[in-house]
Amino acid sequence: xxxxxxxxxxxxxxxxxxxxxxxxxxxxxxxxxxxxxxxxxxxxxxxxxxxxxxxxxxxxxxxxxxxxxxxxxxxxxxxxxxxxxxxxxxxxxxxxxxxxxxxxxxxxxxxxxxxxxxxxxxxxxxxxxxxxxxxxxxxxxxxxxxxxxxxxxxxxxxxxxxxxxxxxxxxxxxxxxxxxxxxxxxxxxxxxxxxxxxxxxxxxxxxxxxxxxxxxxxxxxxxxxxxxxxxxxxxxxxxxxxxxxxxxxxxxxxxxxxxxxxxxxxxxxxxxxxxxxxxxxxxxxxxxxxxxxxxxxxxxxxxxxxxxxxxxxxxxxxxxxxxxxxxxxxxxxxxxxxxxxxxxxxxxxxxxxxxxxxxxxxxxxxxxxxxxxxxxxxxxxxxxxxxxxxxxxxxxxxxxxxxxxxxxxxxxxxxxxxxxxxxxxxxxxxxxxxxxxxxxxxxxxxxxxxxxxxxxxxxxxxxxxxxxxxxxxxxxxxxxxxxxxxxxxxxxxxxxxxxxxxxxxxxxxxxxxxxxxxxxxxxxxxxxxxxxxxxxxxxxxxxxxxxxxxxxxxxxxxxxxxxxxxxxxxxxxxxxxxxxxxxxxxxxxxxxxxxxxxxxxxxxxxxx
Ligand code: F6R
Numbered sequence: 001x002x003x004x005x006x007x008x009x010x011x012x013x014x015x016x017x018x019x020x021x022x023x024x025x026x027x028x029x030x031x032x033x034x035x036x037x038x039x040x041x042x043x044x045x046x047x048x049x050x051x052x053x054x055x056x057x058x059x060x061x062x063x064x065x066x067x068x069x070x071x072x073x074x075x076x077x078x079x080x081x082x083x084x085x086x087x088x089x090x091x092x093x094x095x096x097x098x099x100x101x102x103x104x105x106x107x108x109x110x111x112x113x114x115x116x117x118x119x120x121x122x123x124x125x126x127x128x129x130x131x132x133x134x135x136x137x138x139x140x141x142x143x144x145x146x147x148x149x150x151x152x153x154x155x156x157x158x159x160x161x162x163x164x165x166x167x168x169x170x171x172x173x174x175x176x177x178x179x180x181x182x183x184x185x186x187x188x189x190x191x192x193x194x195x196x197x198x199x200x201x202x203x204x205x206x207x208x209x210x211x212x213x214x215x216x217x218x219x220x221x222x223x224x225x226x227x228x229x230x231x232x233x234x235x236x237x238x239x240x241x242x243x244x245x246x247x248x249x250x251x252x253x254x255x256x257x258x259x260x261x262x263x264x265x266x267x268x269x270x271x272x273x274x275x276x277x278x279x280x281x282x283x284x285x286x287x288x289x290x291x292x293x294x295x296x297x298x299x300x301x302x303x304x305x306x307x308x309x310x311x312x313x314x315x316x317x318x319x320x321x322x323x324x325x326x327x328x329x330x331x332x333x334x335x336x337x338x339x340x341x342x343x344x345x346x347x348x349x350x351x352x353x354x355x356x357x358x359x360x361x362x363x364x365x366x367x368x369x370x371x372x373x374x375x376x377x378x379x380x381x382x383x384x385x386x387x388x389x390x391x392x393x394x395x396x397x398x399x400x401x402x403x404x405x406x407x408x409x410x411x412x413x414x415x416x417x418x419x420x421x422x423x424x425x426x427x428x429x430x431x432x433x434x435x436x437x438x439x440x441x442x443x444x445x446x447x448x449x450x451x452x453x454x455x456x457x458x459x460x461x462x463x464x465x466x467x468x469x470x471x472x473x474x475x476x477x478x479x480x481x482x483x484x485x486x487x488x489x490x491x492x493x494x495x496x497x498x499x500x501x502x503x504x505x506x507x508x509x510x511x512x513x514x515x516x517x518x519x520x521x522x523x524x525x526x527x528x529x530x531x532x533x534x535x536x537x538x539x540x541x542x543x544x545x546x547x548x549x550x551x552x553x554x555x556x557x558x559x560x561x562x563x564x565x566x567x568x569x570x571x572x573x574x575x576x577x578x579x580x581x582x583x584x585x586x587x588x589x590x591x592x593x594x595x596x597x598x599x600x601x602x603x604x605x606x607x608x
Contacts, residue, residue: 002027002028002072002073002074002075002087002100002101002102002192002606003021003024003025003026003027003028003072003073003101003191003192003193003196004024004070004071004072004087004099004100004101004158004159004160004179004190004191004192005017005020005021005024005070005071005072005189005190005191005192005196006069006070006071006160006170006172006189006190006191006215007020007067007068007069007070007187007188007189007190008067008068008168008169008170008187008188008215008216008217009067009184009186009187009188009217010067010186010187010217011067011187012065012066012067013034013036013037013066013067013068013069014034014036014058014063014064014065014069016069016189016200017034017036017069017070017071018034018051018054018055018058018071019196019199020071020189020191020196020197021034021051021054021071021072021073021196022051023191023193023195023196023198024073024191024192024193024195024196025050025051025073025597026396026397026398026597026602026603026604027073027075027101027192027193027602027603027604027606028073028074028075028076028602029049029050029051029073029074029075029597029602030048030049030074030075030076030081030086031046031047031048031049031073031074031076031081031082031083031085031086031087032046032047032049032050032051032053032054032071032072032073032074032086033045033046033047033054033071033072033074033086033087033088033099034046034054034058034063034069034070034071034072034088035069035070035071035088035097035099035162036063036064036065036066036068036069037064037066037067037068037069037162037167038064038066039066039167040164040165040167041164041165042097042162042164043063043064043066044088044090044097045057045058045061045063046072046083046086046087046088047083047086048081048082048083048086051073066167067217068162068167068168068169068170069162070088070097070099070160070161070162070170070190071088071099072086072087072088072099072100072101074086074087075602077103077126077607078103078107078124078125078126078127079123079124079125080124084122084123084124085123085124085125087099087100087125087127088162089123089125089127089128089130089131090131091119091128091130091131091132091133091134091135092119092131092132092135092136092138093135094164095135095163095164095165096131096132096134096135096138096161096162096163096164097131097161097162097163097164098127098130098131098134098159098160098161098162099127099159099160100126100127100130100157100158100159101157101158101159101177101178101192101606102155102156102157102158102159102175102176102177102606102607103126103155103156103607103608104126104127104129104130104153104154104155104157105153105154105155106153106154106155107126107129107153107155110129110133110152110153111129114129114132114133114136117136119132119135119136126155129153130149130153130157130159131161133149133152133153134146134149134161137149137152138163142161142163142166142169142171142214143171143212143214143223143227144227146159146161146171146173146212147212147223147225147226147227149173150173150175150210150212150225151225155175155176156175156176156177156353156606156607157173157174157175157176157177158172158173158174158177158178158179158192159172159173159174160172160190168216168217169214169215169216170190170214170215171212171213171214171215172190172207172212172213172215173207173210173211173212173213174207174208174209174210174211175209175210176209176353176356176379176606177192177351177606177607178192178193178351178378178379178604178606179191179192179207179213180192180193180194180197180204180205180206180207180235181204181205181207181213181215181220181222182194182196182197182200182201182203182204183201183203183204183205183220183234184200184201186217186218187200187217188215188216188217188219188220189201190213190215193604194237195394198237202236202237202238203234203235203236203237204234204235204236204237205220205222205232205234205235206232206235206377206382207222208232208382209379210224210225211223211224211225211230212224212225212227235377239376239393239394251397251585251589251595251596252396252397252596253397253399253401253489253581253585253595253596254585254595255397256392256395256396256397256401256402257401257402257448257578257581257582257585258448259392259393259402260401260402260405260441260444260448260578261440261441261442261444261445261448262441263390263391263392263393263402263403263405263406264405264406264409264440264441264444264574265441266391266392266406267390267391267392267406267409267410268409268413268437268438268440269438270391271413272413272434272437272438275427275430275431275434275435276420276427276430276431276434277413277416277417277420277430277434279388279413279414279417281386281387281388281389282370282386282388282414282417283385283386284342284368284370284386286421289417289418289421289422290421290422291340292320292340292341292342292418293321293338293339293340293341294320294321294322294323294338294341295314295320295321295322295323295341295342295343295344296322296323296325296330296335296337296341296342296343296344296362296367297310297311297322297323297324297325297343297344297345297346298324298325298326298327298330298343298344298345298346298355298358298359298362299326299327299345299346299347299355300326300327300328300347300352300354300355300605301400301484301605302348302399302400302404302481302484302485303346303347303348303352303355303400303404303407304324304326304327304346305404305477305478305480305481305484306346306372306404306407306408306411306477307324307344307346308324308476308477308480309408309411309474309477309478309573310322310324310344310346310408310411310414310415311323311324312473312474312477312570313411313412313415313474313570314411314414314415314418316415316570317415317416317418317419317424317425317570318415318418318419318421318422318424319419319422319424320418320422325358326354327345327352327354327355327357327358328354328358328608330358330361330362331354331357331358331361335361335362335365337362337365337366337367339366341367342367342368342369342370343358343359343362343363343367343368343369343370344370344371344372344414345358345359345362345369345370345371345372345373345380345384346371346372346373346407347371347372347373347374347378347380348373348374348375348390348392348395348400348403348404348407349374349375349378349603349604349605349606350371350373350374350375350378350379350380350381351375351378351379351380351604351606352380352604352605352606353605353606353607353608354605354608355380356379356380356383357608359371359380359383359384360383363383368385368386369383369384369385369386370384370385370386370387370388370414371384371386371387371388372387372388372390372407372410372411373387373388373389373390374389374390374392374395374403374406374407376389388410388414390403390406390407390409390410391406392405392406395603396596396603397595397596397603398488398489398596398597398598398601398602398603399485399488399489399584399595399598401485401581404481404577405444405574405577405578408573408574408577409437409440409574412433412437412570412571413437415570416430416433416434433568433571436567436568436571437571439567440567440571440574440575443565443567443574443575444574444575444578446565447564447565447575447578447579448578448582450562450579450582451582454562454579454582454583454586455582455586457544457560457562457583457586458582458583458585458586458587458589458590459586459590460560461515461542461544461587462587462590462591464492464515464587465492465493466492466493466494466495466509466514466515467483467486467492467493467494467515467516467517468483468494468495468496468497468506468509468510468514468515468516468517468536468541469482469483469486469494469495469496469497469516469517469519470496470497470498470499470502470516470517470518470519470529470532470536471496471498471499471518471519471520471529472498472499472500472522472525472528472529473522473524473525474521474522474569474570474572474573475499475519475520475521475522475525475529475572475576476496476497476498476499476519477573478519478521478572478573478576478577478580479496479497479517479519480496481577481580482496482517482519482577482580482583482584483495483496483517484496485580485581485584486580486583486584486587488598488601489584489585489587489588489593489595489598490584490587490588490591490593491588491591491593491598491599492587492591499518499528499529499532500528500532502532502535502536503535507535507536507539510536510539510540510541511539511540512540513540513541513542514536514540514541514542515541515542515543515544516533516536516541516542516543516544517544517546517580518532518533518536518543518544518545518546518554518558519546519576520533520545520546520547520551520554521546521547521548521551521564521569521572521573521575521576522569522572523548523551523569524569526547526551526553526554527553530553530554530557533545533554533557533558534557537557542559542560543557543558543559543560544558544559544560544561544562545557545558545560545561545562546562546564546576546579546580547561547562547563547564548563548564548565548566548572549563549564549565549566550566562579564576564579
């Protein structure tokens, strides 16, 4: 995690750096800092807390108005989130100033080596090793020093370095952590993510792994790890920074929940033509699809919940065996991948470290890789054989909502495409399902209108200590998501269970008034789930049933009912998830939580 920025040009650097850091705060907000040249030496200001705390510090203490600087917003991995561990860090006798996003895996052995050479460490971070190591290798050639650092460290990094006495350059490098260079008129920028530079420029270089960048005021040069110059195409950003602002909502999460009709519309309409699914990005012929062995679905967190749903849908409609893995498990379990297997990777950010590693693992074993990604030109997108973009636009709230919905929709389209290729879907059914998918935005819009009822419902459960979610099949996948949404933003303990599993242990936790969210939207499983509702009810649970309009059997046993419009069962997740998101939002709000930036979390998990 962490976000880094850099600026070299004609303006005072510190406001530009702060501006960029605010756009990157979703990447971590434990501490923040900036470093700016003051003449020939670099001045550092840093503090624990958020960018706002850094701003206060800068206005109280001031900082150089120099035109070259770097900045950082931190999500702690090594060492507590305090002033000392905040970046930038100094190396050598203070002549090197460095910011870093990532994890240095061999930092302990390097630290011992550097201490033996007389380097003194003040922080508990792995980053300080990088600063001293850079100093160790530096004898006047910054590119050479960076190249040696890159060849010595193991791990992931996006780094930016300032060197005392060289106020005309910033040197940066990346491996397994995102880094872009923004190209301006007689000024240049560095950032972990594009929104940080969009106010100033739309032209960027997207650095690849093991590349270095040397930024001067009027030029940017890129190099490989050996110092050979490399040439890259300029990436021109076509989307708008406004899309990343709050637009009148109190929270990004609420804005993003309400954007779901548009997100779903934008994701599906280009891929449904004349009642048929058309996924131009997919490089698989019908013959290839017929020959698919197993689909290995890998993802983390909410994206893994989409994968869990996708498995049910693809297996049901297209009869292709699927395995769903948490990326962090897949990457280390030496997965068995056979000829004709494919790997389906799901990620909003396209930068999640474990998901990226899982993709690489699958690739190295010969699988064709297909990714469902939101952030355009992100690393996962670039490294996949085929990428299907979700059209959710920038998602800023840490808890995903609209990207989740968009990922679900791509899963439906893929399942239909696969089923059609295997002659398991008739033209008329394809047409019928496509028409239903195109109706999803309007149906979601209708659910959004029940906002005030959901707000009231949340109010009546605000004091809950534990909330359980149960469901079967696709309802289980959505229960997992409802539970994660609730716990991550409201800090209420919550678990999701496949309803049939309850009796195997968890039911012992149900006592008088324990809230249980029962998701029952799947017609073939509703009776079974109803049985589980009765069981928890008999033990005193307060049941909230989330059911389709025509499902009245639960009425008798549920304390509260949320009704959803009817649509084909496999599309129900798109409707069922929305009230759960809104419920979690109001629960968190009612408890005074920082909805957009829950504690201990960051938006983009670029370390494992
Ligand atoms: C939860 C949430 C996370 C992400 C997970 C994967 O609300 O947002 O669980 O889903 O960290 O992130 P991406 O999709 O960026 O790979």
